[in-house]
Amino acid sequence: MRLGIAYDGTEFNGWSRQPTQRTVQGVIEEALGTLFRRTGAVPRLTVAGRTDAGVHARGQVAHLDVPERALSTVVRPRRGHDGERTGPAAVLARRLTGILGADADVVITAADIAPAGFDARFSAMWRRYEYCVADLAALRDPLARRATVAYPRTLDVEAMNAAAGSLLGLHDFASFCKPRAGATTIRTLQHFGWERRSDGVLVASLQADAFCHSMVRALVGACVAVGEGRLDASDPLALLRATERTNAFKVMPAKGLVLTEVGYPADDELEARAMLTRARRELHVDGVIG
Numbered sequence: 001m002r003l004g005i006a007y008d009g010t011e012f013n014g015w016s017r018q019p020t021q022r023t024v025q026g027v028i029e030e031a032l033g034t035l036f037r038r039t040g041a042v043p044r045l046t047v048a049g050r051t052d053a054g055v056h057a058r059g060q061v062a063h064l065d066v067p068e069r070a071l072s073t074v075v076r077p078r079r080g081h082d083g084e085r086t087g088p089a090a091v092l093a094r095r096l097t098g099i100l101g102a103d104a105d106v107v108i109t110a111a112d113i114a115p116a117g118f119d120a121r122f123s124a125m126w127r128r129y130e131y132c133v134a135d136l137a138a139l140r141d142p143l144a145r146r147a148t149v150a151y152p153r154t155l156d157v158e159a160m161n162a163a164a165g166s167l168l169g170l171h172d173f174a175s176f177c178k179p180r181a182g183a184t185t186i187r188t189l190q191h192f193g194w195e196r197r198s199d200g201v202l203v204a205s206l207q208a209d210a211f212c213h214s215m216v217r218a219l220v221g222a223c224v225a226v227g228e229g230r231l232d233a234s235d236p237l238a239l240l241r242a243t244e245r246t247n248a249f250k251v252m253p254a255k256g257l258v259l260t261e262v263g264y265p266a267d268d269e270l271e272a273r274a275m276l277t278r279a280r281r282e283l284h285v286d287g288v289i290g
Helices: 024-035 068-074 088-100 142-147 157-165 215-228 235-242 267-281
Strands: 002-007 045-047 056-064 106-112 126-134 169-172 186-196 202-208 257-263
Touching: 002 024, 024 045, 024 056, 024 088, 024 106, 068 088, 088 106, 126 142, 126 215, 157 186, 157 202, 157 215, 157 235, 186 215, 202 215, 215 235, 215 257
Parallel strands: 056 257
Antiparallel strands: 002 056, 002 106, 045 056, 126 202, 126 257, 169 186, 186 202
């Protein structure tokens, strides 16, 4: 089963299940446990991108493997609810929503029976994020404060775009990643650009095959330093080539970051993509965290 998931990350301690912390995975799996409690199945989620504490998502993707008999039991029409005969995936999503709550900070946005060979993590071709910054030129919207970082200076978006564009391609992003033992920092940054919306808020859009720990927020931080004039537009590329962590810029707060979309190949290419990704990562303990 494939799920589309959105969440406000403010009150979550990240995606990954933790025994004593409220996490997105933990909340959804608890709801799944309630649904499947009489079937003997214990559904576990595999996610496209494990997000850090405070990071949000509109386009997260996860899958779960459950026996067909257990699924049939969970989605069996209830007496007097013939309208639920809309397919097992839709029924599962509706019942999960009923447990999570209609006004919850995590939402099941879609559900379907996953095609053969689908793996939410390893079949993915790319992940896309946005980061919002309200500088002094932007209108401040108190309703957007949980997903927008207020910045106390006016930023030069043209200089920021120049810096962002210089970082595209296949590189070792060690300078922009929080180190993890055995994890690779080699990534392909496919898109990175900035635009100023009509309300003045600056929005960064980034897409890569995967992102290592803190990579997005570090890349955004380097561009903000350029926009403020603390770094030249050429400096982020020089820092990238040094492949060493630096204090030349600040990693931006988590709350401005949103996972917006995960891209997958055609259904008949899903299994091959997953096998290729796994083979590439056999030598690394690899992460996909924004």
